[in-house]
Amino acid sequence: MATGSRTRQERAEVTRQAILxxxxxxxxxxxxGSTSLTDIAQHSGVTKGAMYFHFQSKEALARELVAEQFELLPDGAESELRALQRAIDLTHRMAHGLRSSTRLRAGIRLVIELGSFAAPDPTPYNQWIDSVRDMVANAQGAxxxxxxxxxxxxxxYxxxxxxxVQITSQVRTSREDLHDRVADMWTWLLPGIVPARRLARFAPAGSGELWAVINGGATAD
Structure with missing residues (x-):
C-alpha cells in the first residue's frame, strides 16, 4: 500500500473515532432524542461534511456505539473460572465499563432508548442474553x-x-454504588438457582481474577 494512501486511511480513522x-x-x-448533529459535530471537533462522510445519520452513529459495547469491556482473564462465576463477572465488567467509559455509557443509554428510533431493535438485548445463556448452560451442565x-x-431475567439495577444506581448515586448493587442482585439470586452445597464456590461481588484485571488496567474515557 502506498504511503500516501495509508496516511489518508489513518487520518480517516482518527476522524471517525473522534466523531464516535x-x-x-x-x-x-x-x-x-435531545442530541443534534450540530451537538455531535461540536463535541467531535469536525465539520458536518466530515461527519456525513463517515456516518449517514445520527441513528447510524447511535447504532455503531450500541454495536461496539462488548468490545469496550475490560478484557476478561477469568477463563479458568466456573461458568456461573464468569456470568457474575460479566455483569461486574459491564458495571465497571459504565463507570469508566463514556462510549460504553452512551451505548447502554442508547440501548435503553431504542424506542426513540423508527424501528426498535432487540438485537443488543438478545446478544447479552445469548452470552449469559451460554455461561448458564455450561454451569447447569457442570x-x-x-x-x-x-x-x-x-x-x-x-x-x-x-x-x-444500573438505571436505579445511575439515578440515585451516579453509579457510585453500582458494584454493590450488582453484588446484591447475585446475593439474592444465587440461592434460588445454585444447589446449596455449591453456593460457597461463587463470589457475588466478582472474582479475585476479575478485580485483578480491573485494578490493573481500568478502561479510560
Missing part, C-alpha cells in the same frame, strides 16, 4: 445450576435485572 467519541459524549449527556432452572428464562 463526540457522539458518545453528546448522547451520554442528553440522550438520543451441576452448578439446578436442573429444573430454565436457562433461557434465567438469562433473560439476569439481563433485565442488571438493566434495572
Amino acid at each position: 467519541d463526540g457522539a458518545a459524549t453528546a448522547f451520554d449527556a442528553a440522550g438520543f 451441576g452448578d445450576v439446578k436442573p429444573e432452572v430454565n436457562v433461557g428464562d434465567l438469562s433473560a 439476569i439481563v433485565g435485572a442488571f438493566a434495572g
